[in-house]
Amino acid sequence: MKPIDALKEFRLGACYYPEHWPESLWEDDFRRMRELHFSIVRVAEFAWSIFEPQEGVFSFDLFDRALDLAHKHGLKVIIGTPTATPPAWLTHKYPEVLNVTQDGVTLQHGLRRHYNYSSTKYRELSAIITRQMAEHYKDHPAVIGWQIDNEFNCEISEFYAPADHDAFRAWLQEKYGTLDKLNAAWGTVFWSQTYTDWEQVFLPRPTPAHKQPNPHQALDEKRFISDNTISYAKVQGDILREVASHQWVTTNGLFGHLDSHRMNDELLDFFSYDSYPQFSTLNDSKGEENPLADRSWSQKLGVVRSISPNFAIMEQQSGPGGWVNRMDMPSPKPGQMRLWTYQSIAHGANMVLYFRWRTATFGNEIYWHGINDYHNRPNRRVREAGQIGSELALAGNRIAASAFKADVALLRDYDNDWDGEYDIWHGPFAWQSAASWFKALNRRHIPSDTLYVRSSTTIEDLKRYKVLIYPHPAIMRDETAALLEQYAREGGIIIFGCRTGYKNEHGHAYMRPFPGAAAGLCGISVEEFTMVKGTRAATSMKWNGGDEALTGADAFNEILYVEDDSVEVVATYASDYYAGKPAVTRNAFGEGEAWYFGAVFNDASAGQIIDRLGLAAPTASWLSLPPDVELAIREGEDGPLFFLLNYSEQPAVITLDVEKTDLLTGSTLSGTISLEGFGVVVLS
Numbered sequence: 001m002k003p004i005d006a007l008k009e010f011r012l013g014a015c016y017y018p019e020h021w022p023e024s025l026w027e028d029d030f031r032r033m034r035e036l037h038f039s040i041v042r043v044a045e046f047a048w049s050i051f052e053p054q055e056g057v058f059s060f061d062l063f064d065r066a067l068d069l070a071h072k073h074g075l076k077v078i079i080g081t082p083t084a085t086p087p088a089w090l091t092h093k094y095p096e097v098l099n100v101t102q103d104g105v106t107l108q109h110g111l112r113r114h115y116n117y118s119s120t121k122y123r124e125l126s127a128i129i130t131r132q133m134a135e136h137y138k139d140h141p142a143v144i145g146w147q148i149d150n151e152f153n154c155e156i157s158e159f160y161a162p163a164d165h166d167a168f169r170a171w172l173q174e175k176y177g178t179l180d181k182l183n184a185a186w187g188t189v190f191w192s193q194t195y196t197d198w199e200q201v202f203l204p205r206p207t208p209a210h211k212q213p214n215p216h217q218a219l220d221e222k223r224f225i226s227d228n229t230i231s232y233a234k235v236q237g238d239i240l241r242e243v244a245s246h247q248w249v250t251t252n253g254l255f256g257h258l259d260s261h262r263m264n265d266e267l268l269d270f271f272s273y274d275s276y277p278q279f280s281t282l283n284d285s286k287g288e289e290n291p292l293a294d295r296s297w298s299q300k301l302g303v304v305r306s307i308s309p310n311f312a313i314m315e316q317q318s319g320p321g322g323w324v325n326r327m328d329m330p331s332p333k334p335g336q337m338r339l340w341t342y343q344s345i346a347h348g349a350n351m352v353l354y355f356r357w358r359t360a361t362f363g364n365e366i367y368w369h370g371i372n373d374y375h376n377r378p379n380r381r382v383r384e385a386g387q388i389g390s391e392l393a394l395a396g397n398r399i400a401a402s403a404f405k406a407d408v409a410l411l412r413d414y415d416n417d418w419d420g421e422y423d424i425w426h427g428p429f430a431w432q433s434a435a436s437w438f439k440a441l442n443r444r445h446i447p448s449d450t451l452y453v454r455s456s457t458t459i460e461d462l463k464r465y466k467v468l469i470y471p472h473p474a475i476m477r478d479e480t481a482a483l484l485e486q487y488a489r490e491g492g493i494i495i496f497g498c499r500t501g502y503k504n505e506h507g508h509a510y511m512r513p514f515p516g517a518a519a520g521l522c523g524i525s526v527e528e529f530t531m532v533k534g535t536r537a538a539t540s541m542k543w544n545g546g547d548e549a550l551t552g553a554d555a556f557n558e559i560l561y562v563e564d565d566s567v568e569v570v571a572t573y574a575s576d577y578y579a580g581k582p583a584v585t586r587n588a589f590g591e592g593e594a595w596y597f598g599a600v601f602n603d604a605s606a607g608q609i610i611d612r613l614g615l616a617a618p619t620a621s622w623l624s625l626p627p628d629v630e631l632a633i634r635e636g637e638d639g640p641l642f643f644l645l646n647y648s649e650q651p652a653v654i655t656l657d658v659e660k661t662d663l664l665t666g667s668t669l670s671g672t673i674s675l676e677g678f679g680v681v682v683l684s
């Protein structure tokens with residue numbers, strides 16, 4: 001992986017909003033940031049009405065004074081372009097820039113992200129403000145980089161303004177050329193949907209019965225939104241490159257309907273993410289036995305790493321989060337903010353900025369707490385940030401010279417992510433299986449990556465891993481299958497779950513036995529299949545050999561039929577009319593092997609496969625860790641760094657059979673040690 005120049009030096013800092021505070025506070029804020037060893041602030045990403053109070057009238061005074069003071073105190077600055085928040089004068093004068101819901105309701109001024117990417121007027125006004133800001137700050141000594149907009153597709157990732165329908169039509173004309181090809185790709189002969197004039201073609205609009213669109217149109221809609229978002233971002237990216245070529249460019253967030261990999265490759269120096277692990281108390285792991293909770297954020301950080309091997313955390317949670325009427329999160333306990341900071345770093349962050357320096361006293365986010373409280377007196381979170389700052393002042397650059405290392409990867413791709421949003425015959429399975437695999441590996445201290453299968457993916461990308469798990473790739477092009485075959489032939493191990501390989505890139509079913517494109521690789525076919533839900537009782541499978549363990553055969557069952565002699569049956573169904581029929585198979589393929597698992601994975605079945613493959617923690621020979629402690633490994637020229645992260649409030653007992661140094665404290669560790677609740681050590 002190519003090292004990212006902009007991230008060579010480790011940086012810690014905070015998001016700062018000078019426009020929210022009396023100017024008399026600024027200098028003291030910057031001074032105290034330096035005391036905490038902060039070296040960077042991000043500013044301005046929502047400040048359009050300050051920079052351009054009236055159309056064509058620009059004002060930089062407030063930020064000039066703030067940036068000069070930041071510079072005086074030795075802080076570097078990231079400037080956000082403010083296009084996530086078009087001002088009132090703009091949306092009032094040019095209402096065509098506003099976003100519209102599928103039902104035709106215009107989303108008005110009053111929150112943020114109320115614009116659409118297709119309006120030529122909005123693109124023009126965005127280009128003007130970006131150019132003005134870039135020209136003004138291109139030589140400012142404190143400014144080192146730019147954030148384009150803020151969190152593309154957060155809040156809302158669907159767009160139905162008139163300009164969006166027009167842009168979609170133009171995108172389809174470019175993609176398909178003729179209406180015949182569009183009709184074929186969308187299968188419009190079904191239910192007499194055939195288009196005879198381009199003017200009849202729209203983004204999905206409300207339809208009878210739960211607004212269900214044509215599924216192939218729904219898939220193209222997401223591809224369009226992604227391309228349209230990137231082309232909007234490019235307007236700004238191109239200006240920043242042209243005007244401020246010696247400053248770097250990034251953007252933050254990881255949201256729906258956006259190929260962040262392509263955006264990063266085409267527009268950015270590196271990717272940035274906003275990490276709020278406390279969302280796990282709201283959305284994740286509902287009803288799950290023994291959930292990973294905040295540790296599940298490590299899986300999201302793995303997705304960020306797949307975009308950009310090292311990255312920035314532009315917003316790191318630094319207090320309880322909450323808007324006035326929603327997202328009521330608990331406060332991080334003592335040590336938890338530090339744990340989350342090192343979670344980000346362990347997974348590849350070389351820059352971390354806390355959101356935010358001080359909690360806002362007005363607006364929708366008065367409960368989204370920063371490090372400092374409204375009263376601005378020293379508090380526990382400020383002290384914790386100071387501890388982290390001192391540690392990273394010593395250890396940061398050594399860490400920054402390394403990157404995360406894993407031998408196992410979970411595969412994903414945008415086609416299946418997007419098709420699976422609408423298609424409940426595979427989409428929901430992907431989430432359960434990916435979470436189960438991540439959990440099973442993580443609790444066994446086997447670091448894993450996420451790898452997106454893209455048209456640019458090469459055999460070298462795949463061969464970096466010993467094992468690949470591609471849980472339910474319903475859409476599989478034959479070229480992808482050929483690449484995966486090459487991977488197995490050359491010694492790789494690939495594992496699929498049910499619903500693999502049966503759709504083409506438009507989302508049409510192949511007229512082939514399942515698993516369609518992956519049939520040759522797996523050496524099996526699917527005799528019969530069923531959803532397992534409703535009146536159908538839960539089913540199970542029995543694993544051959546050893547203790548003949550039983551695990552749940554969740555959600556969807558495919559009865560497998562062995563086609564090739566090279567296939568071994570690893571588990572059979574243990575219930576229902578197909579008891580005794582193959583449920584899991586393993587095909588010897590070239591130097592490697594392909595597994596087929598006929599159901600949706602759960603923690604226990606992923607664990608069975610991990611054990612059968614003999615996968616173990618890379619540190620198994622010298623380190624013993626309890627399941628509550630995560631192991632992450634970053635490797636650099638100075639050797640590996642082993643991050644041990646204790647997500648439990650209770651101390652964890654760890655045994656080292658060799659002597660290691662904790663990079664954060666300099667202390668020597670060996671034998672049995674107790675890692676405090678929420679504690680972190682970095683062994684070198």
Ligand code: GAL
Pocket residue numbers: 150151154274315355365368
């Ligand atoms: C992020 C956003 C920030 C702030 C934060 C807390 O999504 O970028 O501006 O809103 O969440 O809600």
